[in-house]
Amino acid sequence: MFESVITGAESSVASYCRSFPRVFDHAKGAEIWDAEGNRWIDFLSGAGALNYGHNPEQMKQALLEYISDDRIGMSLDLWTVAKAQFLNAFTQNILEPRGLDYAVQFTGPTGTNAVEAALKLARLATGRSTIGRFTNGFHGMTLGALAATGNSFHRSGAGVGLSDTQVLPFEGYFGEEIDTLAIIERLFDDPSSGVDLPAAVLLETIQGEGGLNVASTEWLQGLARLCHARGVLLIIDDIQAGCGRSGRFFSFEEAGIVPDIVVLSKSLSGFGQPLSIVLHSRALDIWKPGQHNGTFRGNCLAFVTARVMIETYWADDRFQKALARDAIWQTNRLQRLAAKFPDMVTGLKGRGLMQGVVCHDPNVAAAVGAAAFKRGLIIERCGPFDEVMKIFAPLTISRRLLEEGFTRLEDAFRDVSTPSRHVAA
Numbered sequence: 035m036f037e038s039v040i041t042g043a044e045s046s047v048a049s050y051c052r053s054f055p056r057v058f059d060h061a062k063g064a065e066i067w068d069a070e071g072n073r074w075i076d077f078l079s080g081a082g083a084l085n086y087g088h089n090p091e092q093m094k095q096a097l098l099e100y101i102s103d104d105r106i107g108m109s110l111d112l113w114t115v116a117k118a119q120f121l122n123a124f125t126q127n128i129l130e131p132r133g134l135d136y137a138v139q140f141t142g143p144t145g146t147n148a149v150e151a152a153l154k155l156a157r158l159a160t161g162r163s164t165i166g167r168f169t170n171g172f173h174g175m176t177l178g179a180l181a182a183t184g185n186s187f188h189r190s191g192a193g194v195g196l197s198d199t200q201v202l203p204f205e206g207y208f209g210e211e212i213d214t215l216a217i218i219e220r221l222f223d224d225p226s227s228g229v230d231l232p233a234a235v236l237l238e239t240i241q242g243e244g245g246l247n248v249a250s251t252e253w254l255q256g257l258a259r260l261c262h263a264r265g266v267l268l269i270i271d272d273i274q275a276g277c278g279r280s281g282r283f284f285s286f287e288e289a290g291i292v293p294d295i296v297v298l299s300k301s302l303s304g305f306g307q308p309l310s311i312v313l314h315s316r317a318l319d320i321w322k323p324g325q326h327n328g329t330f331r332g333n334c335l336a337f338v339t340a341r342v343m344i345e346t347y348w349a350d351d352r353f354q355k356a357l358a359r360d361a362i363w364q365t366n367r368l369q370r371l372a373a374k375f376p377d378m379v380t381g382l383k384g385r386g387l388m389q390g391v392v393c394h395d396p397n398v399a400a401a402v403g404a405a406a407f408k409r410g411l412i413i414e415r416c417g418p419f420d421e422v423m424k425i426f427a428p429l430t431i432s433r434r435l436l437e438e439g440f441t442r443l444e445d446a447f448r449d450v451s452t453p454s455r456h457v458a459a
């Protein structure tokens with residue numbers, strides 16, 4: 035009934051529901067149930083917006099209290115107590131301990147709007163128009179962010195020219211032997227290369243949609259030096275890899291670099307509420323009031339849950355230490371899985387709590403995803419050909435549910451590797 039109401043009314047543009055065609059109704063932590071009470075383990079985590087699981091209890095309680103007390107619910111950028119308390123928690127627990135001194139810009143609620151703001155700011159600050167973007171990068175669907183996104187299918191939806199960007203090779207794009215930093219340096223420094231010096235380079239340190247490609251510490255440091263020496267701003271899109279997913283709050287912490295601009299969204303509210311920010315150096319605080327504007331730039335409900343998320347998980351290093359253990363556990367578990375299906379799995383990708391398995395054939399990956407869904411596991415794919423099975427469990431998942439999820443994934447691989455037996459059963 036619910037399904038026909040939705041399919042009868044909704045535009046064909048809807049996408050995730052096609053991979054997971056059930057009407058969902060309840061969820062808690064890493065588990066989600068449909069309207070008929072069927073249960074799945076959730077390795078999708080709202081496409082990265084639910085790092086802290088569904089309906090995390092502390093955040094839910096704070097939100098319920100906030101709403102029932104008639105606190106401010108609107109989202110304009112008026113000053114509110116909720117905003118002040120979020121900024122206080124964010125500054126004290128996230129920025130200051132890491133030695134970061136950024137101004138916080140609240141943008142529209144989507145990640146792509148925050149990317150737009152970051153690109154505008156870089157162009158305003160440098161007076162240059164080009165943005166250096168990277169192969170396999172993903173930054174969102176509005177025109178400026180889409181121009182910086184690699185995926186040709188998404189680009190094909192634009193309907194206008196996607197201009198003012200220059201594609202650059204990510205680390206390892208041409209294979210391990212080719213030093214892509216040397217290529218970038220040459221393109222920037224040769225006055226006859228045809229590449230204009232960009233206002234900024236925009237990148238993910240772990241390419242979430244592009245196939246879990248990881249930039250190494252050495253490469254990131256080299257890129258930061260190269261940009262700094264030429265007055266090119268460094269923008270890290272930490273929308274997906276940030277908020278704990280890499281194993282630390284920011285994905286670039288391990289490399290010890292300080293980007294000029296950082297974009298955060300997806301899991302920032304800790305509750306799946308839309309909330310996006312741009313962090314920019316004080317020197318870049320050149321905006322005129324309202325020059326990047328929007329009605330929903332102050333989601334108070336998201337401020338409340340974001341504050342509780344930060345206070346609960348990031349006030350000390352216990353959570354980060356647990357993440358480090360979980361990341362190692364997942365790598366070991368994936369190695370075991372890969373060893374069992376050498377004909378289907380060609381390698382492992384990713385870092386931290388965003389790891390994955392590369393399938394030798396995208397059709398196999400699609401079949402494994404479908405088989406996993408039948409077995410009660412929701413898992414997404416990524417990569418240029420959707421060939422990578424992407425493990426995106428909530429960071430807060432218990433070992434027991436994590437193991438249950440991996441067992442289901444392994445069973446799904448077995449279903450696909452021996453289809454005749456499965457069909458017979």
Ligand SMILES: *Cc1c(COP(=O)(O)O)cnc(C)c1O
Pocket residue numbers: 082143144145146147149172173174175238242243271272273274275299300
């Ligand atoms: C999801 C994502 C975006 C876009 O965010 P939306 O909220 O979907 O607009 C941008 N960059 C990265 C790295 C993302 O993962």
